[in-house]
Amino acid sequence: MQLNHIYKYFKYIPSTIYVNLILKSPFFMTAPFFPIIITSRLKLFCASDVKIRTKNNGDYIRLGYGSGGIGSFEHTGINLEFYDAATLDLSGISIIGYGSSICIYENATLEIGNNTYIASNAVIKCKKKVKIGDECAVSWNVTILDSDFHPWSSEGVANVISEDVIINNRVWIGNNVIILKGVTIGNGSIVGAGSVVTKNVPDNCLVAGNPARIIKKGVAW
Template sequence: MNELKRLYALCRKSDSVFLTVLMRYLGYRLSGKMIFAHQQAIIKHADHISTNGPLKVGLDYAGFVHRNDVTYLNIDGRLDCKGTASIGRGCRMAVGAQGRIELGQRTFINALTTFVIMHTLRIGDDCNISWECQFLDDDFHEIYYEGRKAQPSPDITLGRRVWVGSRVSIYKGTTIADGCVIAANSVVRGTFDEPNTLIAGNPARVVKRNVSW
């Protein structure tokens, strides 16, 4: 009963239809998944999603989104949630047939963020991703030129407790160490293996060390 009360309160705050959310949850639960989805959430290939805790899709409150904003998850590959996770309203997620997204425990993704993942995206435990971010691990169109170096792995990896500011773009081959903060509007590509740093700019670089949040 307390769980139902909490769900009802969440739905009221986030302008979600409680009965719709509940009925959709019961349907997903029959297939062994714990998915709480807003009435405007579209999930294709939900059978490609695994959950080890509640996954909220479009439910958490954000004051700048509308109740009719559509959240669209197109999971041709895999979406694996290691624990409780939240995907904000208006997010877009396209996972290719060979792609995989792994969300760590207590992952929070704010509204209007886009994921286009053809390879692998790993997000560690306790990460916060702000609104209107972009994650892209493929160029789709190759450019060839003299002296072109061999390309590294296209996978994107965020360590534990990484905070990604609003409107950040993270591109293929990026690794972010534990405890880092990425400043708003940064464009990030490459390996940042020093933990607890502030990463900022276009192209992004380390601007502060021994950062905590």
């Protein structure tokens, strides 16, 4: 690794310590010591009673990696928002790319599994629960929303505003995909670039389109 890259990572150590202290993250007795590792500029909002939970000692999420999508290393960052009683559950090691925005609203939970990466400029807005499993590959410019965020009705009947989004293990999500509330994506499935996912996706299926529909079954990657 070039010396200038080493310097760029080391200079974020104070940010890493500060963020974990503010979030009251658990402290590990082994490296990497904290569950949130900062390797990017970070804009943080933190309310009260925020919980960072790990399944195992040493589980962590790295915020900041990749090309950044737009601009250079120095001109991209991460937006991280924790509202009252927000929870981040980590079960392994995962990374989120530059330029991403993660919002966990009041009493909501975001779960991220092991060996999962989320590329640059992702948007995850979690009003109730978003779960992303193990070994998932989430490409750039992906948006995941578990809520409409505003009440609405149809023929006088109020609709549910927020529903869980569950992305199971080893799911590949292409760039510019939008995943909406109430969706479960099955193990081993692939979501084609530019898709809008409004309904559940079975295991080992390729879906694509707006709205996304099944293109092939029995896929593997």
